[in-house]
Amino acid sequence: MARGLVAPDMDHPNGTPGHNHNNLSVLQQHCAFFDQDDNGIVYPWETYAGLRQMGFNIIASLVLAIFINVGVSYPTLPASFFSSPPKYRDDIYREHNKSDFSGIASEFENVFSKHARTYPDKLTLRELWNMTEANRDAFDLFGWLASKMEWGTLYVLARDQDGFLSKEAIRRSYDGSLFEYCAKMQRGAEDKMK
Structure with a gap:
């Protein structure tokens, strides 16, 4: 699993220098920025907040947050949970x-x-x-x-x-x-x- 914790390329075989992976897979790390309260669940308002922090305007952040959470959330939901739109960071691997x-x-x-x-x-x-x-x-x-x-x-x-x-x-x-x-x-x- 150690290689699954970094995003390597030919120039960076050990991933991003100085980046702490916190024992999360690369895909989980990709989502972790948007998990504002670090509870493993990314709600649309957290995606919106993350997009705003990166500099996207209000409208783009709103549209992207809705699209991302509605589009990605369903495969990451626990089997007994049928409502949308949170996405679960630890189960993001299900979304391909x-x-x-x-x-x-x-x-x-x-x-x-x-x-x-x-x-x-x-x-x-x-x-x-x-x-x-x-x-x-x-x-x-x-x-x-x-x-x-x-x-x-x-x-x-x-x-x-x-x-x-x-x-x-x-x-x-x-x-x-x-x-x-x-x-x-x-x-x-x-x-x-x-």
């Missing part, structure tokens, strides 16, 4: 989008070897679009839309000034350290405004 890749290191590296045409370690918006099209499952309309939304949101959040999404930003989105970094930068910008 067939139209997206699983995030394992070999597949992660393949994304760049297959789709990064401009730079070997960065993706343009067009390259992201082509990647989601290539990974599309023909009978998974929701997964296809979710994949477009996830990657589009990541692009808006982490693209550089030249419009590229770096390999490092994508890798750090898996273990949630990107979200923590963006929230810290947002707090810093707000502090400078005061």
Whole structure:
């Protein structure tokens, strides 16, 4: 399980330097940022709060929080619990989008070897679009839309000034350290405004 606790790539075989995984899988770490009260359940208002902390506006945060929690919550619910929309961090592994890749290191590296045409370690918006099209499952309309939304949101959040999404930003989105970094930068910008 030790390798499942880090988001490695060729340049970071031990994952994000200085990032504490708290014995959570990479997918659980991805969700943990949004679990504001650390109770293992991510409610829509916690997702909304996390998106706002990262710098998304009110409308985008509201729409994304609803879409994410409604779309992801059902597979993570305990068998006897039929209401939505909380998602359970510890059971997030149940939610798998067939139209997206699983995030394992070999597949992660393949994304760049297959789709990064401009730079070997960065993706343009067009390259992201082509990647989601290539990974599309023909009978998974929701997964296809979710994949477009996830990657589009990541692009808006982490693209550089030249419009590229770096390999490092994508890798750090898996273990949630990107979200923590963006929230810290947002707090810093707000502090400078005061």
